[in-house]
Amino acid sequence: MNFFKLSPRDALLMVVFAAVVLLAPIWMKPFGAAYPDLLQKFAIFGLFAIGFNILFGLTGYLSFGHAAFLGIGSYTTVWTFKLLSMNPIPAVIFGTLVAGLFAVLIGFVSLRRTGIYFSILTLAFAQMCYNLAYSVLTPITNGETGLRVLRDDPMLLDKALGVVQEGSPIGSFFGINMRGYPAFYFCAVILIIGFFISLRIFRSPFGLKLRAIKSNQNRMRYTGFNTRPYLLWAFVISGMYAGMAGSMLAVTDPLAGAERMQWTASGEVVLMTILGGVGTLIGPMLGAVLIKYFENIFSAFNESALHDMFSFLPSWLETVMVTVVHPFVGEGWHLTLGSLFMVIVIFLPGGLVEGATRLFKRRKSDGVTNKNSGSEN
């Protein structure tokens, strides 16, 4: 089978991935995560992490400023809404392209350095974007209030085509309002396309060259490659993914704020990628879903919900359990997050995907012989 030039195994992976994403509203139910707002977040941040992984996973260049592209994507999208049309298609296209443009500029400068110096350069650019968005760029970003679409915005294209919306402006895909499940499926389709592109990059000579750069950049130079344009191209691609994710944030909720450009947001995508597994195809998506899941589920618990949860226990034990668990949920979910990172990094250095592979391999080798279990890395 020649499915978009994928090997049979990859084609299967693609089909499974698409099925899992599209059916998420069903199988997420038992986990209490089957509501559209959260599912949209899974798809959006999954896309963000998948794109980030193309840079970090393949080249090893750790950017600490990718949230800037997320923010730029959001702002561009809201402006496209305001000026042209509430249709998300042009909004996402512009959001992606403008983020890509910024990625060219920031990448061109930052990639002159490697290692932590590169990380700090990207961090510096992102923090500049963030600080400026809050201060002097207020006419463009609307500062702390955040940029939103207003009823009397020009929306030239919509006016020209006679598209009229009732109520407060919301993204509208040829008449389908971008909220709830339709918005999720819009994000899901883009996510699946994004995953496909990432898969193709991983399986391309381009991807191989990027991995070789990560492995031994100097050798690449003596092998006849001009590595800088390769790195820049990877940087721009992953910046465009971030821009696209930012666009979708604004499509599902037409509001763009500067806080999503802050360094903590950049840190979050790093964590998602590492948590799932750097350089693996599926890992970043997994990491994104887990972190967003924990953020939403754990932060929603309060004390009475906990009492309900442990009500089957004898009352003294219930009190003990609630006391133990309480600091980790609700406002304290950050504590869970922090502990989770530590546990993952300490016990599963390669992230969840590698952990799973290792577990799987050990099972297998235990079945055959017991000799080699120590020799895996």
Place this chain on the structure above:
Amino acid sequence: MVGNIVLNIQNVDKTFGGLQALSNVNMQIEEGKIHAIIGPNGAGKSTLLNVCIGRLEPTSGTVRFDGEIITGKAPYEINQAGVVRVFQTPEIFPELTILENVMIPALAKRDGAFSFNPFKSMSDETDIFKEAELVLEDMGLIDQMYDHSGSMSRGDKRRLELAMGLVQRPRLLLLDEPTAGMSRADTNATIETLIRIKERGMTKVIIEHDMHVVFSLADKISVLAQGAIIAEGAPDEIRGNPKVQEAYLGGAH
């Protein structure tokens, strides 16, 4: 009598701080020949190679490849021009498989220094795959080509390193002690490989300590001592040259 000059090293000086590593080196490498550079430790052999591939810039003097000046060019440009170096300590891509290690230089040869398309499928690269397979076959690494290269033995890594150079079919191959640390059997196998390629007409410069290797391969030998060329000629001329013996024996102690 003198064939086409491929590499022309003219009046090359290189100083590190106050240390003169190369002084006024002149050397002409003829097309299709194997040219050996020998000399005691610290004579400047590796420095000379580094100047040729763009890792170091000479303090003065020029290196011309096919008549064109390559000093001051970026390493990737020199490689693309057709000068390829095989490193002494294996410089491989340890996270990649052996096959991928060889496909990378083959891709460099075909795609040039940069190719834009990120979506081409690896499974379409049958030509590259075949080229890599052929070289791996030559080097006896074909059986393990899907293994990770990082876990190879040191000798295998050196053969892989050679394969990575050969797959680019360069005009000029610079070999830095290709057999150092190899067993006698491996050394002989490497000599055989190099002779076979010689028949295909690839020009080679070899730095070598092992006189057995040098005398069984080289068409011409240059002797470097303290950064300067003290003798040059056919193997037989070098063998009897008293200056060379002095440099080796007197220089060592």
Place this chain on the structure above:
Amino acid sequence: MDAIFLQTLNGLDKGGAYALIALGLTLVFGTLGVVNFAHGALFMLGAFCAVTFQKILTLSKKVKDESITFFDAYKEIPYLEIWFGDTGAAIIDWAVPLSILMAIPVMLLIGLIMERGLIQYFYKRTHAEQILVTFGLAIVIQEIIKSFFGANPIPTPAPDVIAGSANIGSWIGLSDSLVYPYWRMIYLLFALAVIGAVFAFLQFTTFGMVVRAGMADRETVALLGINVERRFTIVFGIAAIVAGLAGVMYTPILPPDYHIGMDFLVLSFVVVVVGGMGSLPGAVAAGFLLGILQSFASMNEVKSIFPGIDQIIIYLVAVVILLVRPRGLLGRKGVMED
């Protein structure tokens, strides 16, 4: 002229804080090879040492307020005041400087526990993993502090005697309007003293000599049969003390809350990198440089020419310096470049 002088002074105390945090950060990096994102948390823990110490000193007893006679009113009087009278009150007034006495052993202990309990297992791991695990640790510490002390900043005033400002302008013959809070001056002197002490320690003791040799070439020193790692553990403790002290003394300038460490961490990282990873003088120089530049950029005259410059100056300078000097101001070749 006055304004420039004042801004320089204003920049110096902030620069002092940057320099102190960056000093420990780069010391740990240079010795242990660990990128410690929990270093900001150590600064924060130091600040909360001061808070805790103040709380302990002001442990109070409810006493009937005799001055109010028409109903039973109670007021809280700290035990110290009850036991020692005015001396007790003075001790409470001096809580922040005195808490240094508590902070040193506490921070040393925290540092040692952190290093032995966690950091030592990450010497050989990738920088990304080090960042992740220490970042996780920082979050955990923050949250624990938050659950004990709440989310709001806690005021910890300087002693009354030095609460005011020095009329520094008249001292040196400039305008009388040039005033500078005493505490900031003290902070600056304190920062310089601590920096001096750290350098002296590394320069003049055998221990320091080994540490410096280990920073330059760890393997060779290990070959000499010296247990470098044990010393590096102590270095981590010292870095924790330095960060902690920086935090203790900063509390009167900025009331601490649980995320004060993170706020300082990012800037301190920029400072370390601008100074050059692993370079102690670089970290100190970059700390003061960026502190002063930041305070210049917030002058109205500057802002009217370059709007928004105060928001980005540190990052802008970082970008320029890194492009001009690849390894920062005083960085060594090959450190952290792959």
